[in-house]
Amino acid sequence: MIELRNIDYSVGGRSILKDVNLSVGEQDTLAILGASGSGKSTILRIILGLINPDQGEVWVHGKELSRISYEDLVEIRKKMGIVFQEGALFDSLTVGENVGYYYLEHTRQTHAEVAPRVQAMLDTVGLGHTINMMPEELSGGMRRRVAIARALIYHPSCILYDEPTTGLDPMSSKSITDLINRLKHEHRVASVMVTHNLEDALEVADHFIMIQGGGVGWSGTRRQFAGQQKKIMEMFYQ
Ligand SMILES: Nc1ncnc2c1ncn2[C@@H]1O[C@H](COP(=O)(O)OP(=O)(O)OP(=O)(O)O)[C@@H](O)[C@H]1O
Numbered sequence: 001m002i003e004l005r006n007i008d009y010s011v012g013g014r015s016i017l018k019d020v021n022l023s024v025g026e027q028d029t030l031a032i033l034g035a036s037g038s039g040k041s042t043i044l045r046i047i048l049g050l051i052n053p054d055q056g057e058v059w060v061h062g063k064e065l066s067r068i069s070y071e072d073l074v075e076i077r078k079k080m081g082i083v084f085q086e087g088a089l090f091d092s093l094t095v096g097e098n099v100g101y102y103y104l105e106h107t108r109q110t111h112a113e114v115a116p117r118v119q120a121m122l123d124t125v126g127l128g129h130t131i132n133m134m135p136e137e138l139s140g141g142m143r144r145r146v147a148i149a150r151a152l153i154y155h156p157s158c159i160l161y162d163e164p165t166t167g168l169d170p171m172s173s174k175s176i177t178d179l180i181n182r183l184k185h186e187h188r189v190a191s192v193m194v195t196h197n198l199e200d201a202l203e204v205a206d207h208f209i210m211i212q213g214g215g216v217g218w219s220g221t222r223r224q225f226a227g228q229q230k231k232i233m234e235m236f237y238q
């Protein structure tokens with residue numbers, strides 16, 4: 001579904017990523033771990049085609065992003081949901097307007113037409129009762145779940161999560177990781193989760209990669225990761 005091959009990326013002559021390879025299959029969950037500033041969010045931006053690598057290939061749904069038209073890129077992006085760091089809701093819009101934003105802003109559909117889909121997405125994340133509330137009335141964990149509902153409205157085949165549990169208390173984090181797992185099993189979505197949080201990654205991921213020095217310092221399955229966790233942590237966070 002997603003494959004990065006030999007990706008190099010630099011900004012202003014400074015190398016950010018060097019020879020990064022990764023792949024995510026259908027209904028697969030990949031955790032991307034690494035220290036702050038190691039390039040994790042940059043990898044998500046490359047997968048979305050928001051930035052172009054200097055070298056290498058980005059394959060999404062069987063297409064290589066540098067060789068397709070802008071229209072095709074827009075279509076591919078619709079199959080990918082993104083949940084940004086901090087949730088990134090519009091504070092002046094209601095929860096329902098945030099979730100239905102794309103349809104309300106970019107199509108001629110009315111509030112009444114969009115509302116049932118918005119309600120269904122909010123129900124999926126357990127927040128059906130918040131449709132008319134403002135984001136400021138929600139807790140941090142609830143805001144993240146609204147951001148997930150907004151990503152789900154296109155029925156994506158893959159969702160990219162950037163630090164979905166950072167800054168949340170353990171209960172709220174658990175509600176997010178449970179939701180990520182449920183979307184995988186019930187909606188059959190593939191997921192990429194960028195995180196600092198090892199416990200949360202172990203809750204959801206089938207595969208792990210560690211970014212270090214701009215490259216993939218370690219990659220392996222959940223079982224391999226769990227078995228070597230202490231050693232890997234010493235290597236990367238010493
Ligand atoms: N537009 C940009 N211009 C200059 N430098 C950038 C730009 N975007 C990212 N960087 C640099 O690239 C590196 C990787 O940034 P990135 O945001 O991918 O890190 P991260 O692993 O997501 O960090 P965090 O865990 O803090 O979110 C950082 O050193 C950052 O300063």
Ligand SMILES: [Mg+2]
Pocket residue numbers: 040041042085162
């Ligand atoms: Mg980041």
